[in-house]
Amino acid sequence: MQEVVKVPQSVDERWDLIDKISRQTVEFGAYKHTLKDAIAELTVKPLTGIPVAIAVIYGFWSFFCDFAGTLFTDGFMVRLFDEHWLPWLQSVFPGGLGNPLYALMIDAGHMEDGVLVASDNCFEAFGVLTSGLFVPFGVVLWAVLAFYLIFAILEDIGYLPRLAVLVDTVLHKIGLHGYAIVPTFISLGCNVPGVTAVRPLETRKQRFMMITLLSVFVPCGAQIGIMQDLIPELMGWIFLTLVIGYLGFGFILNKIVPGKSPEIIMDVPPYQMPTFKNVMSKLWIRTSKFLLVAVPFVLLGCLIVGLMYLTGAMDWLVAVFGPLLMGWFGVPSETVAPLIAGFLRKDLAVGMIGGLMEQGIMTTFQVFTSVVLLCIYFPCLATFALMIKEENWKELLGSLASLVAMVFIYGGLIHLVGIMLGVA
Amino acid sequence: MKILLMGHPNVGKSVFFNRLTGAKVFESNYPGTTVDFMKGWMCIEGEDVELIDVPGTFSLEPKDKAEEVSVEMLEENRDCVVVCVLDASKIERGLYLALEIIERGYPVVVALNMWDVAEDKNIRIDVAKLERILGVPVVPTTAVSGEGFKELVSKLKASAPVKIEEVIKNAGGGESAAVSG
Numbered sequence: 001m002q003e004v005v006k007v008p009q010s011v012d013e014r015w016d017l018i019d020k021i022s023r024q025t026v027e028f029g030a031y032k033h034t035l036k037d038a039i040a041e042l043t044v045k046p047l048t049g050i051p052v053a054i055a056v057i058y059g060f061w062s063f064f065c066d067f068a069g070t071l072f073t074d075g076f077m078v079r080l081f082d083e084h085w086l087p088w089l090q091s092v093f094p095g096g097l098g099n100p101l102y103a104l105m106i107d108a109g110h111m112e113d114g115v116l117v118a119s120d121n122c123f124e125a126f127g128v129l130t131s132g133l134f135v136p137f138g139v140v141l142w143a144v145l146a147f148y149l150i151f152a153i154l155e156d157i158g159y160l161p162r163l164a165v166l167v168d169t170v171l172h173k174i175g176l177h178g179y180a181i182v183p184t185f186i187s188l189g190c191n192v193p194g195v196t197a198v199r200p201l202e203t204r205k206q207r208f209m210m211i212t213l214l215s216v217f218v219p220c221g222a223q224i225g226i227m228q229d230l231i232p233e234l235m236g237w238i239f240l241t242l243v244i245g246y247l248g249f250g251f252i253l254n255k256i257v258p259g260k261s262p263e264i265i266m267d268v269p270p271y272q273m274p275t276f277k278n279v280m281s282k283l284w285i286r287t288s289k290f291l292l293v294a295v296p297f298v299l300l301g302c303l304i305v306g307l308m309y310l311t312g313a314m315d316w317l318v319a320v321f322g323p324l325l326m327g328w329f330g331v332p333s334e335t336v337a338p339l340i341a342g343f344l345r346k347d348l349a350v351g352m353i354g355g356l357m358e359q360g361i362m363t364t365f366q367v368f369t370s371v372v373l374l375c376i377y378f379p380c381l382a383t384f385a386l387m388i389k390e391e392n393w394k395e396l397l398g399s400l401a402s403l404v405a406m407v408f409i410y411g412g413l414i415h416l417v418g419i420m421l422g423v424a
Numbered sequence: 425m426k427i428l429l430m431g432h433p434n435v436g437k438s439v440f441f442n443r444l445t446g447a448k449v450f451e452s453n454y455p456g457t458t459v460d461f462m463k464g465w466m467c468i469e470g471e472d473v474e475l476i477d478v479p480g481t482f483s484l485e486p487k488d489k490a491e492e493v494s495v496e497m498l499e500e501n502r503d504c505v506v507v508c509v510l511d512a513s514k515i516e517r518g519l520y521l522a523l524e525i526i527e528r529g530y531p532v533v534v535a536l537n538m539w540d541v542a543e544d545k546n547i548r549i550d551v552a553k554l555e556r557i558l559g560v561p562v563v564p565t566t567a568v569s570g571e572g573f574k575e576l577v578s579k580l581k582a583s584a585p586v587k588i589e590e591v592i593k594n595a596g597g598g599e600s601a602a603v604s605g
Binding site (some may be wrong): 015152 | 434455460488516527541548557595
């Protein structure tokens with residue numbers, strides 16, 4: 001390789017040269033306004049764009065619920081697991097109720113009027129082979145598939161940059177650019193690629209804010225899938241609470257984090273017809289990644305929590321942290337267990353809350369509070385590992401400090417609102 | 425031989441990469457899909473060639489973390505051929521990056537991608553003339569359908585570094601008959 005030429009041109013000289021070149025080689029013919037342009041305009045102008053955006057998101061959500069929730073999970077998987085898999089394992093697995101290995105693998109059972117009774121569904125059973133398989137394969141897989149199918153289509157059409165333009169004004173109020181909607185949407189599938197997707201943001205401040213907000217306030221697809229199955233009636237409130245938190249704490253972070261949030265100029269690409277091949281290829285990569293990462297963690301989570309119950313470690317933690325949870329957040333001390341599982345997998349943890357709910361330990365408001373807490377108290381392990389990679393130690397400490405502050409302030413606020421409304 | 429795919433965000437570099445290597449890098453229709461580099465292999469005339477896909481960048485003065493990756497990759501691979509992927513419908517913008525890379529002494533092949541979009545917009549480009557002025561191979565491509573790829577691959581070995589003074593000389597004063605209302 002020959003010696004590298006020192007850049008001989010200034011920016012102006014370079015543009016001047018480009019001008020000369022293009023004048024000789026490019027010819028712009030008369031431009032016809034096409035149907036594509038008309039659609040493109042309709043989706044970015046606020047008057048028509050906002051209704052379109054609402055329709056798109058509503059459609060997305062309906063498909064998610066109908067395909068994943070109603071069709072696969074409720075229609076098929078719940079029956080398969082609760083009516084066949086669980087009873088079959090309960091009848092053939094050696095040991096039986098009260099046996100430690102049986103408790104770990106199949107069903108720990110629960111106390112009812114002082115008597116240990118067997119579980120009748122895979123949310124309560126909490127064995128490695130029951131809940132451990134039901135959560136990823138019975139519920140979450142279908143949610144993830146449904147989410148990524150629609151998401152890939154939206155990505156390939158080129159709708160996301162339009163959504164970014166629409167929400168730009170709102171996000172600017174909290175020091176973020178409309179582009180932030182892209183990592184946010186990606187995070188709704190999984191926070192891990194979401195955190196990576198903040199790299200195109202220009203300043204450290206924006207990246208820091210975005211990573212912190214994502215990891216705290218954006219639930220992942222797995223978590224949403226389980227929530228939708230367990231507590232569909234609370235979903236609206238949960239999302240509303242998270243959106244308020246995202247915007248509110250974004251506003252505060254923007255005020256206190258030093259640095260600038262400059263305008264980013266983003267290209268809005270032309271709409272394109274998605275190709276079947278590319279959509280399927282992305283669906284396959286993302287789903288297989290989910291299975292590879294999630295399943296071992298869910299099984300491990302079941303095992304760890306099961307062992308903690310068996311060894312009495314959980315009782316100890318419940319005794320230590322219970323008063324704090326009860327006093328500050330207003331959730332029962334048993335919530336310690338899902339919070340522990342949540343370090344590994346949020347979907348598993350929400351499943352455990354479902355189990356507690358079915359045992360009648362929690363009121364509806366407590367279910368709501370604990371699910372919100374579970375979203376915000378800590379990113380899952382995989383996301384946290386990535387944060388260590390993406391942020392320097394100062395930013396990481398900052399993220400953790402903001403996280404603790406947000407959890408206590410917001411969690412306490414929710415409790416307070418509950419008390420004032422008389423539901424807590 | 426090593427090939428580096430460079431260009432603005434969302435011009436189709438990842439589509440190039442997937443088509444040429446048979447790999448499965450994410451392709452999406454928004455800027456910023458690729459945030460890290462990706463390596464893959466292809467075979468040209470029996471020779472194994474390494475292909476590197478990098479995040480989109482507007483210039484060689486990086487503005488964000490993803491662009492930093494691209495500039496680093498360019499600097500780390502002094503011996504590579506750069507396939508500079510341009511959006512044919514916004515050719516001036518893309519040429520800026522292409523010229524910067526040419527100035528640094530890399531052999532370049534220019535791919536005028538999204539040729540179909542440019543045609544839709546009624547933009548006509550005199551490819552032969554552009555090739556004469558730049559002194560590097562210029563190939564119209566439509567990556568999503570694979571048009572122009574054979575030609576592109578066949579020209580990879582023909583590319584050689586060009587002195588920017590030559591380009592300036594070839595461009596002349598910029599007077600042209602091709603200008604039309």
